[in-house]
Amino acid sequence: xxxxxxxxxxxxxxxxxxxxxxxxxxxxxxxxxxxxxxxxxxxxxxxxxxxxxxxxxxxxxxxxxxxxxxxxxxxxxxxxxxxxxxxxxxxxxxxxxxxxxxxxxxxxxxxxxxxxxxxxxxxxxxxxxxxxxxxxxxxxxx
Amino acid sequence: xxxxxxxxxxxxxxxxxxxxxxxxxxxxxxxxxxxxxxxxxxxxxxxxxxxxxxxxxxxxxxxxxxxxxxxxxxxxxxxxxxxxxxxxxxxxxxxxxxxxxxxxxxxxxxxxxxxxxxxxxxxxxxxxxxxxxxxxxxxxxxxxxxxxxxxxxxxxxxxxxxxxxxxxxxxxxxxxxxxxxx
Numbered sequence: 001x002x003x004x005x006x007x008x009x010x011x012x013x014x015x016x017x018x019x020x021x022x023x024x025x026x027x028x029x030x031x032x033x034x035x036x037x038x039x040x041x042x043x044x045x046x047x048x049x050x051x052x053x054x055x056x057x058x059x060x061x062x063x064x065x066x067x068x069x070x071x072x073x074x075x076x077x078x079x080x081x082x083x084x085x086x087x088x089x090x091x092x093x094x095x096x097x098x099x100x101x102x103x104x105x106x107x108x109x110x111x112x113x114x115x116x117x118x119x120x121x122x123x124x125x126x127x128x129x130x131x132x133x134x135x136x137x138x139x140x141x142x
Numbered sequence: 143x144x145x146x147x148x149x150x151x152x153x154x155x156x157x158x159x160x161x162x163x164x165x166x167x168x169x170x171x172x173x174x175x176x177x178x179x180x181x182x183x184x185x186x187x188x189x190x191x192x193x194x195x196x197x198x199x200x201x202x203x204x205x206x207x208x209x210x211x212x213x214x215x216x217x218x219x220x221x222x223x224x225x226x227x228x229x230x231x232x233x234x235x236x237x238x239x240x241x242x243x244x245x246x247x248x249x250x251x252x253x254x255x256x257x258x259x260x261x262x263x264x265x266x267x268x269x270x271x272x273x274x275x276x277x278x279x280x281x282x283x284x285x286x287x288x289x290x291x292x293x294x295x296x297x298x299x300x301x302x303x304x305x306x307x308x309x310x311x312x313x314x315x316x317x318x319x320x321x322x323x324x
Contacts, residue, residue: 005315010282012263019175020185023192024168045230059230099193122194139197141190141227 035126035136038063038070063137070127070135074142079117084125086111092129098122118142152209167196170213173283174220177295180279181224183231191227195220213284214291221295266317273298274310281307 041062057077063070071085084094089111093104096115099122105113107127125137143151143165151169154162174195178188198219206215267275273296280292292307293300 005311005318006278006282006285008263009267009278009314012260012267013176013279013282014172015260016264017176017179019172020189023171023175023189043226045226099197121190122197124197136201138201139194141187141194141223142230 035134036065038065038068038135038137040138041069059142061137061140063135065135067132068127068129068135070125070137072125072137076120076142080120080123080142081116082114082118082125084113084115086113086127086129090129090132092127095126095128097124097126147210148212149209152203152206152212156203163200166199166212170216173213173280174216176279176283177217177220178224180276181221182228183224187227187231188224191220191224194223198223211291213287214294217280217284217287217291217295262318262321263314266314266321269317270310270314273306274313277303277307277310278314 041064042060043062044058044060057075059074059076061072061074063072069087071087073083075081075083082096086092086094086107089107089109091109092107094107094113094115095104096102096118098119101119103115103118105115107113107129120142122139123142124139127135129135143154143161146154146162146165148166148169151162151166155166171192174192175188178191179185181191183191195216199216206212267278270278276296277292280287280295284291287295289303289307290300292298293303298306
């Protein structure tokens with residue numbers, strides 16, 4: 001699949017919209033985590049749930065595994081704020097990661113957790129519950 | 143590392159080889175950037191999608207079933223997330239205060255292109271359909287991609303891709319030549 005015109009086009013695209021030099025420095029190799037991936041169940045960015053009105057600055061996501069459901073609401077009107085509910089509640093904590101950092105939030109007896117403020121960009125939530133494998137939402141951009 | 147195939151790079155990266163990881167990034171970054179930008183993302187979001195793609199690759203390195211198809215996997219992953227981000231941002235920023243550009247005024251892209259030949263090619267490319275632009279952008283950056291890879295990345299039937307790609311290229315060439323005659 002080669003053609004001179006395609007070569008010219010590549011040169012042109014490099015000039016018109018060059019890759020930012022800050023991205024050219026490769027990121028440090030992020031070690032893979034020992035997590036069980038959760039399944040994406042729903043994302044209001046893709047389909048607005050029935051009953052929700054307006055566009056707004058909130059995003060609702062649901063992740064599931066065989067034994068656990070995680071509902072996540074991300075608000076972006078004043079920075080990124082996360083409110084989550086782990087069901088069924090078993091205590092534990094949630095490790096929230098972004099490319100150059102992370103934070104940990106405790107899960108209360110009802111299953112709620114909060115994280116505020118979070119940076120915009122790629123995020124990952126890992127739920128750690130006693131006696132169970134860690135569950136990961138995987139990375140997504142907020 | 144530059145001589146290694148994608149499959150070999152993946153094998154090295156699984157053993158936590160930093161040079162292999164850096165070569166994967168060097169080899170694919172312009173392709174991912176172009177993929178994210180072609181989805182209509184602004185620069186900051188396109189950068190986030192590139193970063194997301196590397197993080198996702200690191201997390202799933204041991205799950206990639208066909209390492210030789212790394213390029214296709216990266217494009218598909220980046221494009222999928224870019225489209226999701228576009229939907230998120232579409233909900234947040236619906237207003238374009240500046241309105242559409244004046245049709246006869248040169249676009250910012252044209253202003254950075256000093257020579258007339260490049261401007262002709264840009265005008266011809268910008269006038270193609272979204273589908274043609276997406277296909278040609280991918281094959282320009284990654285000529286080694288198979289039709290199957292490109293079809294998967296763009297969500298197109300693979301049996302139409304060869305003819306569509308040829309048609310898009312023919313239209314582009316014809317329009318460049320027509321621009322030259324004006």
